[in-house]
Amino acid sequence: MDANPLQTMREFVAQYPDWDILSQLTIDYTDRVPDCAGLFPGGMVEVSRHRDILGRAWVVNQYNFALYANLAKAPDEDAGATINADWVMGFQQWVQRQSMLGLAPTFGDVPRDETLRAQNGAIYAADDEGTALYVVQLSATYTTIYD
Amino acid sequence: MPTTSVLNTPAGETQARELLIAYLNTGTSSTPVWNPLGLRVEDSSMEFDWGDESAQDILGNTHTTLKKPTVTQSFDPYPLDSADEAITKVYDVAVRQQNAQALANMDVLVVHWGSGDTSTPFAERYPQTAVKVSSLGGEGGGNLSMPLELTYGGTRVTGTASKGTGGAITFTPAA
Numbered sequence: 001m002d003a004n005p006l007q008t009m010r011e012f013v014a015q016y017p018d019w020d021i022l023s024q025l026t027i028d029y030t031d032r033v034p035d036c037a038g039l040f041p042g043g044m045v046e047v048s049r050h051r052d053i054l055g056r057a058w059v060v061n062q063y064n065f066a067l068y069a070n071l072a073k074a075p076d077e078d079a080g081a082t083i084n085a086d087w088v089m090g091f092q093q094w095v096q097r098q099s100m101l102g103l104a105p106t107f108g109d110v111p112r113d114e115t116l117r118a119q120n121g122a123i124y125a126a127d128d129e130g131t132a133l134y135v136v137q138l139s140a141t142y143t144t145i146y147d
Numbered sequence: 148m149p150t151t152s153v154l155n156t157p158a159g160e161t162q163a164r165e166l167l168i169a170y171l172n173t174g175t176s177s178t179p180v181w182n183p184l185g186l187r188v189e190d191s192s193m194e195f196d197w198g199d200e201s202a203q204d205i206l207g208n209t210h211t212t213l214k215k216p217t218v219t220q221s222f223d224p225y226p227l228d229s230a231d232e233a234i235t236k237v238y239d240v241a242v243r244q245q246n247a248q249a250l251a252n253m254d255v256l257v258v259h260w261g262s263g264d265t266s267t268p269f270a271e272r273y274p275q276t277a278v279k280v281s282s283l284g285g286e287g288g289g290n291l292s293m294p295l296e297l298t299y300g301g302t303r304v305t306g307t308a309s310k311g312t313g314g315a316i317t318f319t320p321a322a
Contacts, residue, residue, distance in 0.1 A: 050189055051164070051165070051189070052185060052186060052187050052188050052189055053164055053165065053167075053168070053185040053188050053189065053190070053191050054165055054168060054183050054185050054186060054188075055163065055164070055165025056186070058187075
């Protein structure tokens with residue numbers, strides 16, 4: 001089990017091959033200048049819990065994060081918007097691939113059953129100064145065993 | 148101070164499921180090594196078939212006869228896990244060796260942790276239990292499962308069980 005899920009996720013998202021367009025990744029905030037990103041932890045949600053007949057407890061939990069990326073985008077301009085959309089959807093596809101291939105970080109006691117999802121990539125806000133804020137929701141589902 | 152009673156848990160409380168555990172002998176008859184069956188199994192019960200037959204006499208009264216029960220227990224699904232020495236043993240005997248004779252004569256100890264003395268609870272040993280593997284497989288992306296069906300058999304020996312400091316189970320037949 002990983003002792004620091006936030007740091008693990010921070011290091012993981014930075015491995016996205018097109019990550020190099022970003023100049024920094026901060027926690028819980030992002031500068032409103034182009035090419036900055038922020039990772040916002042959303043805490044843990046308990047999905048389910050059950051026991052086997054030997055008394056061992058199996059708890060399925062989910063870590064939630066939101067990745068905010070502030071990218072360059074001129075107002076009412078298609079080319080930059082298209083590039084940004086490609087970057088966001090590419091990130092989501094990359095996360096899915098890493099998870100399916102077992103290359104994503106794991107957080108629990110049953111690594112093979114873990115899933116990491118990057119969903120709902122969308123523009124969150126745009127301003128007249130040439131930037132737009134995009135958000136992707138990340139969720140890691142894992143199982144913890146209590147003897 | 149241990150308590151001794153038929154059910155040893157406090158009055159007014161129900162008993163936890165893990166107070167009834169079946170252990171498979173993965174050692175020898177004379178030097179048994181008891182490993183629990185049911186890691187990752189969420190629901191399993193001992194089923195008692197009493198062979199009951201009912202008939203009515205000419206006065207309309209019902210009379211029922213019962214025989215000593217045939218006790219069975221299924222574990223389904225039963226995911227394979229090398230940490231589970233009991234299922235590993237069954238896999239070896241059933242899948243790799245297909246040794247039907249050995250499967251039909253496996254040594255199983257049922258410990259009723261909620262009955263008798265809390266530190267030396269009631270236990271029953273069935274030295275010729277049939278352990279039938281009903282299938283081996285599972286859905287894509289899921290776990291490989293090998294459901295079992297046990298038919299407890301052989302000369303039933305009752306006694307007590309105890310757990311050593313390392314967790315090893317010892318069975319002591321009643322005098």
